[in-house]
Amino acid sequence: MIDISGTSSSSMIIIGHRGASGYLPEHTLPAKALAYGQGVDYLEQDVVLSKDNVPIVIHDIYLDEISNVASKYPARHRSDGRYYAIDFTLTEIKTLRASERFDHRTGKPIYPNRFPLNQSTFHLVTFEEELEFIVGLNKANIDNNREVGIYVEIKEPSFHKNESRSNFSEIVIDILRKYNYTKRTDKVFLQCFDLEELQRIRVQLKSDLKLVGLLSDEKHRSIYKKNDFSYWISEIGIEDMATFVDGIGPHYSDLYEQGTTLEPSKLFNDARKHNLFIHPYTFRSDANLQPFATFDAMLEFYIDKLKVDGLFTDHPDKVVRYIESKHKQSNTGIKLQSSSLALIILSIAVIIL
Amino acid sequence: MLSFLLVLFAFELCHGSQRPLVIGHRGTAYLPELTLASQSMAHAYGADIIEIDVCLSRDNHLIVIHDINLDGVTNVADVFKNRSRSDGFHYVIDFDLHELRSLNVHERVRPLNGTQVFPLRFPSKSNVHFHLSTLNETIELLLNLNRATGRQRQLLIEIKKPEYHSKYNKSISSIVVATLKSYNLTQSTDPIILQTFHIEELMNIRKNLSSQLRLFALMTWNYVGESSSDYDFYRSEQGIRNLSKVVQGLAPDHQFVVNYDGNGTIISTSNFTKWAHQYGLSVYPYTFRKDLFLGSSFEQLVEYFWHEAQVDGFITDNPDVILELLQRGQISASSYTIVLNIFLSMFTFLFHIIRI
Numbered sequence: 001m002i003d004i005s006g007t008s009s010s011s012m013i014i015i016g017h018r019g020a021s022g023y024l025p026e027h028t029l030p031a032k033a034l035a036y037g038q039g040v041d042y043l044e045q046d047v048v049l050s051k052d053n054v055p056i057v058i059h060d061i062y063l064d065e066i067s068n069v070a071s072k073y074p075a076r077h078r079s080d081g082r083y084y085a086i087d088f089t090l091t092e093i094k095t096l097r098a099s100e101r102f103d104h105r106t107g108k109p110i111y112p113n114r115f116p117l118n119q120s121t122f123h124l125v126t127f128e129e130e131l132e133f134i135v136g137l138n139k140a141n142i143d144n145n146r147e148v149g150i151y152v153e154i155k156e157p158s159f160h161k162n163e164s165r166s167n168f169s170e171i172v173i174d175i176l177r178k179y180n181y182t183k184r185t186d187k188v189f190l191q192c193f194d195l196e197e198l199q200r201i202r203v204q205l206k207s208d209l210k211l212v213g214l215l216s217d218e219k220h221r222s223i224y225k226k227n228d229f230s231y232w233i234s235e236i237g238i239e240d241m242a243t244f245v246d247g248i249g250p251h252y253s254d255l256y257e258q259g260t261t262l263e264p265s266k267l268f269n270d271a272r273k274h275n276l277f278i279h280p281y282t283f284r285s286d287a288n289l290q291p292f293a294t295f296d297a298m299l300e301f302y303i304d305k306l307k308v309d310g311l312f313t314d315h316p317d318k319v320v321r322y323i324e325s326k327h328k329q330s331n332t333g334i335k336l337q338s339s340s341l342a343l344i345i346l347s348i349a350v351i352i353l
Numbered sequence: 354m355l356s357f358l359l360v361l362f363a364f365e366l367c368h369g370s371q372r373p374l375v376i377g378h379r380g381t382a383y384l385p386e387l388t389l390a391s392q393s394m395a396h397a398y399g400a401d402i403i404e405i406d407v408c409l410s411r412d413n414h415l416i417v418i419h420d421i422n423l424d425g426v427t428n429v430a431d432v433f434k435n436r437s438r439s440d441g442f443h444y445v446i447d448f449d450l451h452e453l454r455s456l457n458v459h460e461r462v463r464p465l466n467g468t469q470v471f472p473l474r475f476p477s478k479s480n481v482h483f484h485l486s487t488l489n490e491t492i493e494l495l496l497n498l499n500r501a502t503g504r505q506r507q508l509l510i511e512i513k514k515p516e517y518h519s520k521y522n523k524s525i526s527s528i529v530v531a532t533l534k535s536y537n538l539t540q541s542t543d544p545i546i547l548q549t550f551h552i553e554e555l556m557n558i559r560k561n562l563s564s565q566l567r568l569f570a571l572m573t574w575n576y577v578g579e580s581s582s583d584y585d586f587y588r589s590e591q592g593i594r595n596l597s598k599v600v601q602g603l604a605p606d607h608q609f610v611v612n613y614d615g616n617g618t619i620i621s622t623s624n625f626t627k628w629a630h631q632y633g634l635s636v637y638p639y640t641f642r643k644d645l646f647l648g649s650s651f652e653q654l655v656e657y658f659w660h661e662a663q664v665d666g667f668i669t670d671n672p673d674v675i676l677e678l679l680q681r682g683q684i685s686a687s688s689y690t691i692v693l694n695i696f697l698s699m700f701t702f703l704f705h706i707i708r709i
Contacts, residue, residue, distance in 0.1 A: 020397070022501070023498060023501040023502050024393060024498070024501075029388075029389075029390040029481070029483070030389045030390045030392075030393040030494070031393075032390070033384060033390035033391070033393045033394040033397070034393040034394065034396065034397045034498075035397075036394060036397070037381075037393070037394040037395075037396070037397025037398045037673070038397045094482070113501070114501055115497050115498070115501055116497055119493040119494075119497050120389065120486075120490040120491075120493040120494045120497070121389075121484070121486065121490050122389075123482065123484070125481070125482065128480065129480060129481045129482060130481075132476075132479045132480050132481050133479075133481045136475040136476050136479050136481065137383055137384065137475065139473075139475070139476065140382065140383040140384075140473065140474045140475045141383060142473070143473070143643065143644070144673070144674070317397070317502070
């Protein structure tokens with residue numbers, strides 16, 4: 001929740017997607033610091049295991065699109081030509097220079113107007129470092145009444161299981177416990193695209209953490225072959241999911257029906273019916289915004305019309321500014337109306353007299 | 354009458370939109386000082402200017418660090434056990450860049466006992482790996498953040514202890530000016546300001562290095578021994594007049610700007626700011642740290658410096674807090690302005706009608 005002095009116009013949470021990744025290289029500490037300063041409620045971490053089983057904050061299971069691994073360790077790729085984080089120790093990963101995301105085939109940046117490649121110096125961090133970073137920041141901000149929460153994604157449990165790390169989730173949950181993040185009342189969410197893994201976390205591992213079922217969009221469904229998405233997004237699937245998750249993290253385009261008027265989708269309605277909170281991803285002001293004309297129009301639809309419970313964004317400052325401008329409009333309007341009315345009456349009285 | 358009203362109208366408009374500049378001292382209070390993360394946070398909070406310090410390494414790289422020794426903010430004593438001087442401290446100028454890069458940076462501690470200097474801040478024993486950065490990395494961070502966010506923040510670079518560096522035959526100022534030049538940062542219109550405590554060095558930068566960059570003169574008490582400059586002279590009216598020929602702003606210890614009594618209560622404003630403004634100089638006192646004040650006394654201090662002392666900006670560890678204070682004051686000022694403007698326009702309109 002944004003603490004605008006007085007009432008806030010929405011009780012929606014803003015999640016810094018990989019930090020303020022619209023402005024600084026994703027998942028670096030400066031990107032997280034920037035997001036914290038821009039006013040997020042939660043900072044997001046994706047975690048993947050290193051060779052020595054240390055959870056690293058990185059979005060891909062590969063290192064070659066966000067670091068200089070290919071030039072620093074040229075021979076260490078697999079037969080598919082990719083460099084896997086799980087093939088590198090923490091010490092090796094710490095020698096890498098992290099950067100803005102680029103295409104590993106061409107070397108060109110994915111978002112050309114963001115932070116340029118090869119400028120300044122950034123590093124990859126461990127999940128534990130990021131937890132200490134956030135906990136430390138919250139401690140330093142007690143006087144400012146500011147507490148930013150953790151929003152962690154366990155990446156590709158099946159991949160990790162195939163690499164003989166079937167206790168990946170346990171490792172992450174243990175680290176969270178070390179920093180006192182264990183209950184649903186704590187400021188933490190645990191998210192995953194693998195619904196069966198979330199079920200295991202809830203039922204077998206008996207975790208009380210808030211769990212978020214991530215739902216991939218049309219384009220990416222083929223990557224997650226094992227999960228039967230048509231099941232999970234069906235009405236029965238949502239009902240099933242609601243027994244072990246607390247909310248869903250869908251792609252934003254799955255929340256409206258395709259057509260000329262943007263009506264809430266069946267998925268949206270089913271989630272609401274089962275009291276699941278909805279945190280769509282990802283709101284990027286520099287991406288294709290269709291069918292919305294502007295970023296603000298997009299935000300208006302999700303924040304004010306659908307009233308989602310939270311959203312993931314690369315540009316937290318823009319979301320904050322949108323919400324504040326809506327709040328200010330209602331405030332200034334009232335002030336202006338009453339004081340100018342009073343003055344008009346006064347002036348007319350002066351003339352008459 | 355009409356022209357008077359119009360002038361009043363215009364004046365209200367201008368006054369309502371000005372506010373003091375906010376300078377994020379070493380970034381912000383909330384993260385280890387001078388790290389790229391701390392600078393990024395200051396940028397996010399809207400600090401107009403981000404302040405950093407530079408010292409030279411053995412191989413002539415500009416390291417962004419406040420002290421000439423490494424023991425307050427790094428784990429140098431653990432990593433390089435035999436590289437301290439006889440006083441037990443490890444000096445930046447005794448290390449090469451690649452060695453400095455291997456260090457971990459943390460929240461400031463007292464080297465003798467490891468206690469945290471500001472106990473309410475980021476934990477100094479935290480396991481997060483922060484690093485020292487170079488001036489180049491800092492400039493690249495700032496310029497590209499400005500471009501990506503569309504927000505133009507400036508960099509205020511303090512050149513630490515030029516006389517000390519000269520003893521090693523290093524002209525730190527020349528290296529700073531040359532580094533900035535390599536990024537095309539040379540003009541007074543560029544988002545860079547240089548400052549240092551050694552007043553004569555400022556004259557060297559302006560006259561001998563022929564730099565056109567904006568300069569601020571830092572000032573402290575003579576007894577501190579920061580440099581050989583005579584601050585008793587430089588903060589007199591004549592001293593300020595002298596400085597006005599070379600610099601654009603003054604960054605004094607806040608005790609030069611107001612008079613405090615024995616209990617730390619402000620009694621009055623000194624002539625410092627009046628003289629500075631008389632000679633066209635801006636005043637930016639240091640350092641406003643919220644965690645040194647209890648309750649609302651920090652707010653009262655800021656209000657006094659802004660309204661009574663009329664300084665041009667604040668050098669602060671808490672840019673977010675001061676900006677919020679200024680904006681809260683601003684918001685009531687601007688709605689007052691709107692209401693006043695409506696009243697004035699109605700009045701002038703009616704006045705016209707009556708005259709016709």
